[in-house]
Structures are given as structure tokens and as C-alpha cells.
Amino acid sequence: MSQKAQSVDRYDVPAVEAFWRERWDADNIYRAQRVTDKPKYYCLEQFPYPSGHLHMGHVRVYTLGDVIARYRRMQGYAVLHPMGWDAFGMPAENAAIKSGVPPKVSTLANIGYMKQQMRQMGLSFDWEREVTTCLPDYYRFTQELFLLFFERRLAYQREGAVNWCPSCETVLANEQVEDGLCWRCDSPVTKRDLTQWYFRITDYADRLLAGLDTVNWPQDIKVQQINWIGRSEGAVVQFDLVGLDESVTVFTTRPDTLYGATYLVLAPEHHLVERIIQNRPEAEAVRAFVQRERQVSDIERTAETTEKRGVFTGIYARHPLTEAQIPVWVANYVLVDYGTGAVMGVPAHDARDYLYAQKYALPIRTVVVPESGDSPQLPYVAPGILTDSGVFTGMRSEDAKGAIAAELQRKGHGEPRVTYRMRDWLISRQRYWGAPIPIIHCPTCGPVGVPKDQLPVLLPENVEFTGRGASPLTQVQEWVQVRCPQCQGPARRETDTMDTFVDSSWYYLRYTSGALANQPFDRADADYWMPVDEYVGGKEHAILHLLYSRFFAKVLHDAGWLTIDEPFQSLLSQGMVVYGGAKMSKSKGNTLSPETILAEWGTDATRLFMLFAAPPEKDFEWSQQGVEGSYRFLQRVFRLVARPRQEAEDVGAIQRLERMQARTIKKVTEDLGPRRAFNTAVSALMEYTNALYLDIESVPQALQTRLLETLTLLLAPLAPHLAEELWMRLGHADSVHEANWPTYDAAALIEDEVEIAIQINGKVRGRIMVGVDWDVQRIQELVLSHATLVPYLKGRTVKKVVVIPTRLVNVVVA
RNA sequence: GCCGGGAUGGCGGAAUCGGCAGACGCAGAGGACUUAAAAUCCUCCGAUCCGGAAGGAUUGUGCGGGUUCAAGUCCCGCUCCCGGCACCA
Incomplete structure (x- = not known):
């Protein structure tokens, strides 16, 4: 049908792409099925918030995922490649406040529109497993x-x-x-x-x-x-308060500096503050200080430039090892929700404590010195040898940490402790x-x-x-x-x-089972499909969604709902789409709309350019001239296949093209698979196409067909519409996307002769052809007798000859 | 400040295990086709120098050292850029 509609010189992109998309939808060829004799492959892209429109970033992620899914399908995997909607969230509610349209109504309308856009992209999703987190059949789970x-x-x-x-x-x-x-x-x-x-x-x-x-x-x-998790090993130390039936527990990663503690600090919000200042003359001043500090925003409070401020409580604490009495302060530089919300001040060995002690004239005790024995410049925060530290004097910092923690534990005044930054x-x-x-x-x-x-x-x-x-x-x-x-x-x-x-922490599990009515997911389905083999998404979720999802998987594993406990085996973290040198934003006025781009260049050319112009993890700059190049390439491929061709039987051309074919299959297979180097896969296909242009009419028709079929199959994951059209023109009734990925004969890769470089002292001075099966001896003899070397060797002695078969020979002369 | 990742032609990028740097594309130049243009097809294209040309020499992967027959790639020391974290005791 589409064949009649057009000439062999020009590929009518909009008509052909639309034709095949309709066919794919009707045939439902991307439905995921558990097929037990096939290996499974779960390819997932982060599902979007239904804002109403896809942006170019979405086009990039879904293209990457789609290439992977199509490639694995052709390789014979049972592929799960689903899509859904992260559909709860504040933008819809805020819109409702402005416009009165209920969030559910606007959200479902947005989903409808974006789904259309995804169809326009020709993405190979299994829509039967679509999830929408704002619908009761999802959120009940x-x-x-x-x-x-x-x-x-x-x-x-x-x-x-x-x-x-x-x-x-x-x-x-x-x-x-x-x-x-x-x-x-x-x-x-x-x-x-x-x-x-x-x-x-x-x-x-x-x-x-x-x-x-x-x-x-x-x-x-x-x-x-x-x-983000921020694991720190250290110890807690308990300081009893003088004259009170209370104690302050601090966390430190440097128990080795305990003898240098000359004061304690509580966070302003610490629960003990109010209790210990009761009926003390300092109470008013402390309360005023705490009040003031609580007003200060987190940004200001934690800014590096913020001055350290504090106030003395009038209370003293007893050092658990020296029994010395040290003052207890309340200060802004201690955070209530990290560690125990209290620290010991060791000015000699902590930069913050040093600043604070200087400001408030608190004593500074040096208890660690460099191994060299030099007197340290304060604050000295590196490890060293303990000094002035009772029985621990002379120990190395690393040893003293454990020894002091053990001593505290023995006395009931502390113990080793691991603390996390994560809350x-x-x-x-x-x-x-x-x-x-x-x-x-x-x-x-x-x-x-x-x-x-x-x-x-x-x-x-x-x-x-x-x-x-x-x-x-x-x-x-x-x-x-x-x-x-x-x-x-x-x-x-x-x-x-x-x-x-929370919604998005388990959606990847819901996909494995489809729309089950009575449970979130079926364990057997989840065990079959999980983990996600390739998860494609942006870096902005590095610690949000990706950490939460891992946590969920571990909890569900512990509850016996799931065998795996890491949900995403491999992560492909794609870079931004930039335009005019900057990230696209409305305020900069450098936005591009996928609708316009796809309408102008077609889906395949847009995809191909995104894949070709940069490796997936790097930022990608959109360029008009660049996408034109990809468009031209696809037209060139079309003409190569669609035009009538002469034939001949040139042995050299046959050999060249057969070898090129094998090499290209190998390269593209590796690049789309383990290497995930889509850009070099595209360039390999361009080289192959260039080679076919030069020689194809010198080989017999049957071989021409095979060479072009290979090109079509290799192109199928990258430019699915064109590949489908060409596949039909090459005489196939079934979809190219259900065809088998091509294989190559390793023997076809082997050449009889290769050109190797001749180097004199590492500089290339000539090239010669040698047989691939020649031994080192034979290559060396040929090289040394070779005419181009004569002027370089005259009057010099050969000290060494390095022969790297199939690569080069390096002659080292004096 | 700490951690991570980078820096390769005019531009995007390639070089997968230490072995011929610059694949492929864009831009540019030339040629073929055309009345002409577009499109298409073919060729050239890091820099400097020598040569009429073929070709040759030197130099070249952020900077300075090092290891090696051989370094974009490994080691040491820097510079700059991007990203993350940052009063986390």
C-alpha cells in the first residue's frame, strides 16, 4: 500500500511513518508475555508526571529505552517494556485552585494527550500494563x-x-x-x-x-x-552534669581526641536545654538565644559564612575519664537532628570548635601531635600520636579510637556507635x-x-x-x-x-503483573521479570526516587513478597537536552516542542539524531543542521534499497562487502548491547551504507538482498519506521521487529592480508601488507629488508624490533 | 573545603586491553550531473613548513614531569570546566 504511494527516489516520511504506526497498534506486537523458554528482559524508563506535554528530555529517554527494548526483542528475549503515569502531585491541585478543574479531570486529560504524543513517537510499549498512580485501582495498593x-x-x-x-x-x-x-x-x-x-x-x-x-x-x-546515607563510625560519650541528675550524650568520630574536650555544646532545640537551665540566673539569656536561633532559616543556619554563636548555660559537665569539669554551652552550629544533637568541643582538633573556642575564649588542649613530633599548627585535624591523654598517651589515633571507646564502655560512659546522615x-x-x-x-x-x-x-x-x-x-x-x-x-x-x-517506589512491580484486582503484584510474575535489566532516566532522581525504590524493594523482600532486593540491575542515566548552549527553559526562550520537531523531521530522523550526536549519558545539544544530517542519511538508505540496481560478480567487491557486513553486525550488536554506545552504532551503519554505495552493483542480486536485509535489521531498533518499510520492500510479509537479529560468521571477519605500520623509533615511516598468519620472524624479515627503511637504517644499528602482529612493527635503532 | 566526572580539529564526537590519533556526522572546499539552482553522487579537509605535483618533514589529544620500544590511554604534580555534598561533629 505505502509502496504504491511513492517514488523510489524520495521517502515520504509522514505518510510511511503514520502507516506503520497504525499497523503496529492494530497488530499489538509489543505485548509482553512470559515465555518460559526465552530469557526475560525488563526495560524500563522513568514514567512521567502528566504535565500535559512531553518535552525533548522525554523524547530522549523514551528513545533510548525503545532502542534497547526493540533490540532485545529481536535478540529473542521476552521483553517487558511498559509505560505509565506518575499522576498524583501538586501541579494538578494548584491548577484546580486557579481554574476550578478537579485534579482528576485535568490529569486524565493530560494523560490522554501525552499518550497521543508517545504514539506519534512510535514507541514499543505494552499499553496493556499501563499504570496510573492516581486511580483507585493503583492507589489502593x-x-x-x-x-x-x-x-x-x-x-x-x-x-x-x-x-x-x-x-x-x-x-x-x-x-x-x-x-x-x-x-x-x-x-x-x-x-x-x-x-x-x-x-x-x-x-x-x-x-x-x-x-x-x-x-x-x-x-x-x-x-x-x-x-546521602553518610555513614560515620565513632562513639557516643556520656558526660554527667554536675549537680544535676542528668547527663549529656555526644556523638564523635574522634574518640581519640576525648582528652582535648574542653566544653560541651547542645543544639538550641536539644530537649535538655530547658531542663538544665531551670532556676538558673542564665536561664533568661539562654531562652532568648534559643528563641532567636529558632527563627533563623535553615539556609542561613547552615551557611558556611554564618557566624558561630552560643551562650553559656551555667552548667558544668564531668569529663568521663579526667573528671575535669567543663562548661556546657548552647550554640547554633550544632544540629539537633544529627547524631545526638550535642557535641564535645575539641578546639585543638576540629576547625569549627577552634573558631568557637577562640571567639568565646574557651581553653584549647592539644592532645594529638603529628608523627614527626613537630608541634602542630592548630586546629590539627589529621590523625597522629596522642599526647597528654592519660594512659593513652603515645598511641596512634587509629588505635586510640577503639581503646578509648572500650574504656568508656567499661566505665558505662559510652560505646562505639555508627551514625548516619540520612534521616x-x-x-x-x-x-x-x-x-x-x-x-x-x-x-x-x-x-x-x-x-x-x-x-x-x-x-x-x-x-x-x-x-x-x-x-x-x-x-x-x-x-x-x-x-x-x-x-x-x-x-x-x-x-x-x-x-x-511513595507511589513511584513500587510502580515497576505493578507492571510485572498487569492490572491485578486483588493484590499489588503477583510474586511469580515479579520474580520472573525482576529486576529491571535496564532503567533509563535522568540524574535528578539520583537520591530521591532511586533511593526510595531500593528501600521499598528491600522491605518487600523482607516481607516475603519478592525474591530480589535490588530493583534496578543496571542504570542508564541520560544527560540533558540543551539548545543554544543552555538547558531549555521558558524564561530563556530556548524551548523546542517535540510536536514541531517530530512533524518536521519525522520520528526516525529525530530519534537517530538524538542517538548519534552524543553518548547517552552526556548532555545532548539539539541542532538544526545535525538533524538534517540524520534525515539525509535515512533518505540515502531508502534510495539504496528502493532504487533498481545493476549487478556484477566482482570477487574483490564480494569479499569486501561480506567482510564489512560481518564487521558491522558485530559492532552494532556490541554497541546496542553491553556497550550502550548508540552513537557509534549509528556511525557503523553509516560506514556500512557508504561501503554499499561504492560496491553494491558489483555483486550478484542475491547477495545484494542479503546485504540490504542486514542493514535493515540493524537499523530496526534505531529507525523503526524506515526499517519496517524497507523490510516490506525487500519482500517480507512479517514485521521486521519480529525478525531475528542478524548473526555473522566469525570466519568472514578474518582477512588474508592486513596493512601494518612500520615505525622507526616509534614514528611511522611506512606501511606494508602482510599475511595475517605470518609469524613474527617472517614479518620482521620482510620489514628489515624493505626499501623504505633503507635511508633510516643506513649507518645505524638495530637495537630491537618489536612486532605486534596485525598492528605494527617498531624498529628501535641507535 | 570534600567527593565524583571531564578537557581530543572550526563544531558534535570516535579511538573497547598501552600499539598507525581525529572513525562517523556537521560546517567548509573542489569536481560530476543540470540551461541554472536545489537535490544527488564522488573527492579533499588538524596545524606549520618544503615541493609544480606526487610526496615529504616537523608538530599535535588542557599544562609540567615520569614509566615504556610505543602514552589521548598508565603513574606523579598542577590548571580550568561540569555535577554532587557541605557547620553532619
Whole structure:
């Protein structure tokens, strides 16, 4: 059909691409099926938030994933390549406040539009497994998983200072605060004291670290996670307070410097502060200080330039080893939520303590000196030899750490301790458009999970979006007022919803089972498909989504729901799409719309250029001239196949093209597979095409067909529409995407003769042809007697000859 | 400050295990075809110098050293760029 419609000189891109897309949709060829005699391959791209339009970044990710999925299908894998929607979230709710359109309505409309765009891209998704996180048939299971966490005591409520975004009117997890600003809207984040739900991700800190050794991820993403988890080994030390029945526990990574502790510092928010200053003359001053510091934003509080400020409490603590009395201060440079919220001040060996001690004239005791014995310049933070440290004097820092911790433990004043920078994951959100937390608060029973048979806790739809005050859910009395599932007494429904990162922490599991009605996923399906073999996405989720998902997989593994506990075996972290030298943004006016690009160049040329212009992990600069080049290449391939061709039987040409064919199959197979080097796969196909242009009419028709079939098959994952068209023109009735990936005969790669370089002292002075099977001796003899060498060898002695077969010969002369 | 990743022609990039640097494409130049242009096909294309040309010499992968017969690649010391973290005790 499409064949008649066009000439052999010009490939009519819009018509042919549209034709094949319709055919693929109708034939449903990308449905994933568990086929037990095939190896499985799970290719996943991060699902989008349905903002309404795809952007060029999406085009890039989904192209990369689609190439991988198509390639693996042709290689004979049972491929799972699904798509869905990360559909809860604040933009839809904010839009509702402005326009009155309910979030559900706008979100589903956006999904409809974006799905059309994805179809225009010709992506090979199995749409039968589509997930939409904002629909009850998905979020009921998000709620069920919450209850699982609740039962396993991994979901808990706690009151404390939390990050509050005044613009989003909700709390944020630590991971979602960047430089003191909200990750979504860049508003400065403030602190509030609230009772909130948390997931106990810190229980998994060590396993989240250890698991990184088992996955094939880019180094920078692993390092970001390692830093975020922030494991520190050290010790806690307990200091009794003089005249009070209290003690202060500090965490330190340097127990070896304990003898240098000359004061203690509590964070302003430390729970002991108010207790110890009771009835003291200093109380007023301390309270005023704490009040002031609590006003200061996190950005300012933690900025490096912020001056260290503090106030003496009037209290003294007893040093657990020397019994010396040291003053207890409250200061802004100690964070309440790290370690124990209190530190020992060791000015001689800590830069911060040094500054502080100088400012407030606190004593400085040097207790570690360099191994050289020189007197150190303070603050001396490197390890060394202990001095002035009682029985530990003379020990090396590394040995003293353990020895002092052991001594503290013996005395009941401390012990070794590992601390993490990562905090528990705050998942409550004071917003409407999220999965309701399935908890009922009962005055007698406390927080009670909604029984599973009552899930989902549906979002009420008759709500008003005013944008003022608390979440709309708190206004729906008939929804909030419920009976306690345990005692049947009057109770109140939890009105917070879950962080949308909870939804996306398990969606990859839902795909494995399709739309199951009675459970989130089937274990056998999940065990078959998991882990994801290749996960394609942007770097912005390096510690958010990727850390949370790993945590979920580990919890589900522990609960016996899943065999694997690392969800993403390999991660392909793709770079940004830039245009005019900068990341695209509306304010810079350098945006490109996928609709326009795809309409102008077609899907295949757009894909090919994105793949060709840069390796996937690097930023990619869009260029008009560049995409023209890819477009030209596809037209060139089309003409090569579609035009009538002469034939001949030139032995040299036959051999050249056969060899080129084998080499190209090998190269493209490696590049699309383990190397993930799509750019060089494209260039290999360009070279192959160039070679065919030169010689194809010198070989017989039957060979021509085979050579062109190979080109078509290799091109199929990259330019699926053109490949399908060419495959049909080459006389095939079935889809090229269901054809087998080509193989090559290793013997065809072997050449009889190769050209090798002749070097004199490392400089190339000539080239000769040698047989590939020649031994070193024979090559050396030929080279040394070769005419081009004569002038270089005259009057010199040959000291050494290095022969690297098939590569070069290096003659070293004096 | 700490951690990670980079730096290769006019440009994007290639060189996979230490073995002929610059594949492929873009831009540019020339030729063929054409009344002409576009399109297409073919050829050339790091720099400097010698040569009419064929060809040759020197130099060249951020900078300075080193290892090696041989270094874009390995080692040591820097510079700059990008990304992440940063009062985390």
C-alpha cells in the first residue's frame, strides 16, 4: 500500500511513518508475555508526571529505552517494556485552585494527550500494563503497602521539627530540600513542629549501602547515594552534669581526641536545654538565644559564612575519664537532628570548635601531635600520636579510637556507635491530590490501620479547592468522621496524603503483573521479570526516587513478597537536552516542542539524531543542521534499497562487502548491547551504507538482498519506521521487529592480508601488507629488508624490533 | 573545603586491553550531473613548513614531569570546566 504511494527516489516520511504506526497498534506486537523458554528482559524508563506535554528530555529517554527494548526483542528475549503515569502531585491541585478543574479531570486529560504524543513517537510499549498512580485501582495498593509498612513498624508517627514549604503548604522530606529550598518550587523552607508519618528508611541504611556494590550503576549516582546515607563510625560519650541528675550524650568520630574536650555544646532545640537551665540566673539569656536561633532559616543556619554563636548555660559537665569539669554551652552550629544533637568541643582538633573556642575564649588542649613530633599548627585535624591523654598517651589515633571507646564502655560512659546522615523519610503531605494515608485515629485505640477489605480509602470528589488553610480533605466532615475499626467508637480519619514518591517506589512491580484486582503484584510474575535489566532516566532522581525504590524493594523482600532486593540491575542515566548552549527553559526562550520537531523531521530522523550526536549519558545539544544530517542519511538508505540496481560478480567487491557486513553486525550488536554506545552504532551503519554505495552493483542480486536485509535489521531498533518499510520492500510479509537479529560468521571477519605500520623509533615511516598468519620472524624479515627503511637504517644499528602482529612493527635503532 | 566526572580539529564526537590519533556526522572546499539552482553522487579537509605535483618533514589529544620500544590511554604534580555534598561533629 505505502509502496504504491511513492517514488523510489524520495521517502515520504509522514505518510510511511503514520502507516506503520497504525499497523503496529492494530497488530499489538509489543505485548509482553512470559515465555518460559526465552530469557526475560525488563526495560524500563522513568514514567512521567502528566504535565500535559512531553518535552525533548522525554523524547530522549523514551528513545533510548525503545532502542534497547526493540533490540532485545529481536535478540529473542521476552521483553517487558511498559509505560505509565506518575499522576498524583501538586501541579494538578494548584491548577484546580486557579481554574476550578478537579485534579482528576485535568490529569486524565493530560494523560490522554501525552499518550497521543508517545504514539506519534512510535514507541514499543505494552499499553496493556499501563499504570496510573492516581486511580483507585493503583492507589489502593499503595495504601496496602503502607499498611504493610505499618504492621512491620516501618511506618510510624512522630512529632518534631519538619521542613515546611509555605508556598506548597505542605511538609517535605529531607531529600526534597535542596540548598534550603523546596525541590519543586524553590521557596525557602521553614521549620514547623508537627506530628507526621515517617518511613523508617534509616533501618535499611547499611543494606542500602551494601546493595550498591551489586548493581551496575554509574559511579556518580552511587557516590551521591553513599554521601546521602553518610555513614560515620565513632562513639557516643556520656558526660554527667554536675549537680544535676542528668547527663549529656555526644556523638564523635574522634574518640581519640576525648582528652582535648574542653566544653560541651547542645543544639538550641536539644530537649535538655530547658531542663538544665531551670532556676538558673542564665536561664533568661539562654531562652532568648534559643528563641532567636529558632527563627533563623535553615539556609542561613547552615551557611558556611554564618557566624558561630552560643551562650553559656551555667552548667558544668564531668569529663568521663579526667573528671575535669567543663562548661556546657548552647550554640547554633550544632544540629539537633544529627547524631545526638550535642557535641564535645575539641578546639585543638576540629576547625569549627577552634573558631568557637577562640571567639568565646574557651581553653584549647592539644592532645594529638603529628608523627614527626613537630608541634602542630592548630586546629590539627589529621590523625597522629596522642599526647597528654592519660594512659593513652603515645598511641596512634587509629588505635586510640577503639581503646578509648572500650574504656568508656567499661566505665558505662559510652560505646562505639555508627551514625548516619540520612534521616527517616517523612511521607505525610497536607495536600489533597495524593493517596490518602489509610489510618484512622481513635481516641482510645490510637492510630489504627484501615482494614484491608475496606481499601481503597477513596479520595472524596466533592471537595472545594480554595488554596487557603489546610488540605481540602479536612473540610469533608462525612469523610473525616468514621468509626474506629477496632472499638467501633467515634474516630477521625487521617487527612494527610502520601508523598508521591511513595507511589513511584513500587510502580515497576505493578507492571510485572498487569492490572491485578486483588493484590499489588503477583510474586511469580515479579520474580520472573525482576529486576529491571535496564532503567533509563535522568540524574535528578539520583537520591530521591532511586533511593526510595531500593528501600521499598528491600522491605518487600523482607516481607516475603519478592525474591530480589535490588530493583534496578543496571542504570542508564541520560544527560540533558540543551539548545543554544543552555538547558531549555521558558524564561530563556530556548524551548523546542517535540510536536514541531517530530512533524518536521519525522520520528526516525529525530530519534537517530538524538542517538548519534552524543553518548547517552552526556548532555545532548539539539541542532538544526545535525538533524538534517540524520534525515539525509535515512533518505540515502531508502534510495539504496528502493532504487533498481545493476549487478556484477566482482570477487574483490564480494569479499569486501561480506567482510564489512560481518564487521558491522558485530559492532552494532556490541554497541546496542553491553556497550550502550548508540552513537557509534549509528556511525557503523553509516560506514556500512557508504561501503554499499561504492560496491553494491558489483555483486550478484542475491547477495545484494542479503546485504540490504542486514542493514535493515540493524537499523530496526534505531529507525523503526524506515526499517519496517524497507523490510516490506525487500519482500517480507512479517514485521521486521519480529525478525531475528542478524548473526555473522566469525570466519568472514578474518582477512588474508592486513596493512601494518612500520615505525622507526616509534614514528611511522611506512606501511606494508602482510599475511595475517605470518609469524613474527617472517614479518620482521620482510620489514628489515624493505626499501623504505633503507635511508633510516643506513649507518645505524638495530637495537630491537618489536612486532605486534596485525598492528605494527617498531624498529628501535641507535 | 570534600567527593565524583571531564578537557581530543572550526563544531558534535570516535579511538573497547598501552600499539598507525581525529572513525562517523556537521560546517567548509573542489569536481560530476543540470540551461541554472536545489537535490544527488564522488573527492579533499588538524596545524606549520618544503615541493609544480606526487610526496615529504616537523608538530599535535588542557599544562609540567615520569614509566615504556610505543602514552589521548598508565603513574606523579598542577590548571580550568561540569555535577554532587557541605557547620553532619
